[in-house]
Amino acid sequence: MKEQFDKELRDHIKDTFDVFNDQMADDGWKKYQWKVRKRKAFIFFKYVTPPAMAAALALLWVFNLSGPAKQETGESETIEIANNTPVEKVTKPEILEKESLGNEQEKVFQSSKSPSENSGMGTTNSSQRDRTEITAVPDLQQIRKVRPEMIAGTGTGNAANFALTRKMIEDLSPEATVPSFSVYEAPALEKLPSELIQVKTAPSFAVQQAYNVNPENELNPPSPAKKFNVALDASTFMNFSDVGVNNDLNLAVGVASEYRISKNISINAGLNINKQSTAFLASTETVETSAKNTLAFLNQAAPIVSNSSSSAQLVGIDVPISLKYSSTAGKNFNWFISTGLSSSTLLNESYFNNISIVNYSLSGTQTTTETVEEENYKAPFSNLQLARTLNFSVGIQFPIKNITAISVEPFVKYPLRGFGKENLEIGSSGVSLKLNLTRRLFQ
Amino acid sequence: MKSPYKELSDQELISKCRRDDYKAQEALYKRFYAYAMGVSLRYCINRDDALEAVNDAFIKLFKTIKNFDDNRLIKPWFRQIVVNSSIDSRRKNLKHSSVLDIEYADTEPVNHQIISKINAAEILKLLEQLPEIHKVVFNLYEIDGYSHEEIADILEIPSSSSRVYLSRAKEKLRRLVNSQFYMHHERAI
Numbered sequence: 324m325k326e327q328f329d330k331e332l333r334d335h336i337k338d339t340f341d342v343f344n345d346q347m348a349d350d351g352w353k354k355y356q357w358k359v360r361k362r363k364a365f366i367f368f369k370y371v372t373p374p375a376m377a378a379a380l381a382l383l384w385v386f387n388l389s390g391p392a393k394q395e396t397g398e399s400e401t402i403e404i405a406n407n408t409p410v411e412k413v414t415k416p417e418i419l420e421k422e423s424l425g426n427e428q429e430k431v432f433q434s435s436k437s438p439s440e441n442s443g444m445g446t447t448n449s450s451q452r453d454r455t456e457i458t459a460v461p462d463l464q465q466i467r468k469v470r471p472e473m474i475a476g477t478g479t480g481n482a483a484n485f486a487l488t489r490k491m492i493e494d495l496s497p498e499a500t501v502p503s504f505s506v507y508e509a510p511a512l513e514k515l516p517s518e519l520i521q522v523k524t525a526p527s528f529a530v531q532q533a534y535n536v537n538p539e540n541e542l543n544p545p546s547p548a549k550k551f552n553v554a555l556d557a558s559t560f561m562n563f564s565d566v567g568v569n570n571d572l573n574l575a576v577g578v579a580s581e582y583r584i585s586k587n588i589s590i591n592a593g594l595n596i597n598k599q600s601t602a603f604l605a606s607t608e609t610v611e612t613s614a615k616n617t618l619a620f621l622n623q624a625a626p627i628v629s630n631s632s633s634s635a636q637l638v639g640i641d642v643p644i645s646l647k648y649s650s651t652a653g654k655n656f657n658w659f660i661s662t663g664l665s666s667s668t669l670l671n672e673s674y675f676n677n678i679s680i681v682n683y684s685l686s687g688t689q690t691t692t693e694t695v696e697e698e699n700y701k702a703p704f705s706n707l708q709l710a711r712t713l714n715f716s717v718g719i720q721f722p723i724k725n726i727t728a729i730s731v732e733p734f735v736k737y738p739l740r741g742f743g744k745e746n747l748e749i750g751s752s753g754v755s756l757k758l759n760l761t762r763r764l765f766q
Numbered sequence: 767m768k769s770p771y772k773e774l775s776d777q778e779l780i781s782k783c784r785r786d787d788y789k790a791q792e793a794l795y796k797r798f799y800a801y802a803m804g805v806s807l808r809y810c811i812n813r814d815d816a817l818e819a820v821n822d823a824f825i826k827l828f829k830t831i832k833n834f835d836d837n838r839l840i841k842p843w844f845r846q847i848v849v850n851s852s853i854d855s856r857r858k859n860l861k862h863s864s865v866l867d868i869e870y871a872d873t874e875p876v877n878h879q880i881i882s883k884i885n886a887a888e889i890l891k892l893l894e895q896l897p898e899i900h901k902v903v904f905n906l907y908e909i910d911g912y913s914h915e916e917i918a919d920i921l922e923i924p925s926s927s928s929r930v931y932l933s934r935a936k937e938k939l940r941r942l943v944n945s946q947f948y949m950h951h952e953r954a955i
Contacts (some may be wrong), residue, residue, distance in 0.1 A: 325936075328881075328937075328940060329908075331881050332881055332939060332943065333909065334910045335881050335882060335884065335889075336808075336889055336908075336909055337909055338809065339884075339885070339886045339889060340804035340807075340886065340889075340909070341801075341804070343800050343803060343804030343807075343886055344800055345800040345803045345804070347797070347799075347803075347817075348796040348799040351791060351795070351799050351803075351817055351820065351821070352795050352796060352799075354821060355795060355821045355824055358821050358822075359825065362825065459852075460896075482926065513780065535886065540893050566788070570831070602788070627770050629806070632786075632787060632788050632789075680772075681770040707866065719866070744802060763819065
């Protein structure tokens with residue numbers, strides 16, 4: 324009895340759901356498309372992010388950027404003393420930048436003073452013979468207190484080195500250092516100190532950071548030349564449109580410029596040549612036009628033309644302009660965020676229409692012909708669209724020793740309007756690598 | 767212009783889908799959507815989860831369709847994909863499921879004729895009232911034809927548990943049908 328009931332219930336459920344009717348297929352298809360797009364975007368970022376990170380790390384490794392962080396940040400400098408005596412030494416990175424032309428520079432001081440004499444330099448442990456790293460102290464009280472003794476102890480160096488040191492201190496605080504230095508004149512510096520003092524100044528990137536965080540920077544604003552940077556820009560990206568994310572990996576190369584309008588904010592502009600590709604649903608007219616050639620060769624009674632798929636490959640020029648906010652919080656890198664608009668024009672347009680022609684002949688036989696029709700339009704600088712895409716990017720900038728800096732910048736360009744013959748709204752998302760062009764790079 | 771895709775056979779659609787024909791994919795989706803929902807709804811907690819599982823199944827279908835053996839029938843193969851997706855969805859949403867106490871129903875003599883009057887929505891309501899694991903085991907074994915060993919593998923439970931759950935599911939379904947449909951049927955008479 325029970326078994327019979329169970330069997331009937333099972334069969335009924337099977338029969339009912341085998342012919343289950345659900346009218347929400349269109350809604351389901353829309354959700355499916357959305358899900359596929361989301362998944363493709365996820366896959367894209369999953370595969371693009373690790374190589375981008377790996378590339379950045381490889382570059383760091385290649386340029387051997389694993390040196391002490393303090394040298395890179397410009398917040399301190401290293402003094403190596405051969406025999407003893409930790410010495411508190413004060414620097415101002417911007418001044419060092421001026422003196423050393425923004426580059427690493429080594430100054431060697433020879434001191435003829437004995438260790439016992441050095442103990443009177445305002446230091447704490449004269450018997451210690453270790454290499455000592457000294458951190459910059461922007462405290463003027465400490466400058467007043469330490470600096471004269473230090474100069475008294477090591478004040479037998481050559482006149483040029485002394486002048487450098489003096490300039491550094493004067494620039495830090497004229498009121499604090501001038502009275503102290505008035506006692507020590509160049510003739511007193513004839514004897515060289517016996518200690519080897521190695522001064523390493525900060526690289527330009529670090530100096531810029533130090534300038535940004537230094538409250539006294541109003542005294543020495545950067546020159547207009549330093550406000551302006553030019554960089555080489557190479558981007559790899561994928562395009563997306565209403566139809567979905569295109570699988571082709573495209574490339575753009577060009578130049579980018581940056582003009583700093585305040586400590587953290589800058590205006591960026593650039594120009595790059597790029598290739599974009601996307602799939603799209605061609606208009607009926609386009610399909611029919613494309614099919615005409617094929618139909619001419621087919622002797623068919625009742626052809627039904629349909630467009631399986633269409634794709635576009637566009638070569639163009641992109642002119643982005645953006646506002647960038649840079650943070651100077653990081654020691655080894657800066658992060659930044661930028662947003663702006665891109666204007667575009669096209670150099671070459673290629674469209675590929677996949678045409679499917681189904682023919683029902685008089686005998687009732689159905690045949691299908693599929694062809695790919697290519698359309699090419701070469702109208703350089705046509706279709707100029709101002710503010711075609713809205714751009715957003717976040718990135719990090721690494722210094723490459725004291726030579727240059729490189730930035731890794733994932734970006735998204737959201738289409739605001741269509742362009743090209745098919746008026747395609749194509750966005751893109753990818754990673755941009757920018758290499759700052761500096762004089763040192765070409766030396 | 768008339769779209770020819772609706773008139774194409776399953777096999778023709780499959781061969782077009784293999785060439786990443788977007789419209790063929792859409793046509794195949796719409797053709798198998800209801801069938802897939804019929805399977806998925808029986809497993810999932812609600813309609814949204816069922817649709818999610820169905821879309822996952824279609825993604826798997828279009829991804830693996832290039833390797834599909836033409837000698838096989840697509841429906842049983844796709845049914846398997848939908849069942850697997852639904853079970854995965856069940857795992858994800860397990861914490862949201864609830865178990866209802868249905869012990870209130872008394873065992874009554876059942877009327878077999880009323881079974882044929884139960885429609886799909888009512889069947890789903892009946893299944894919803896089963897404890898979640900009972901429902902899944904019942905669907906897998908009775909409707910989709912899996913063995914207890916296969917169910918044990920899929921659900922990561924002992925096969926003896928699968929047998930027990932099936933037995934309880936059937937028992938509870940009998941009670942539910944009896945209490946909800948037999949009574950109404952009697953009243954209607």
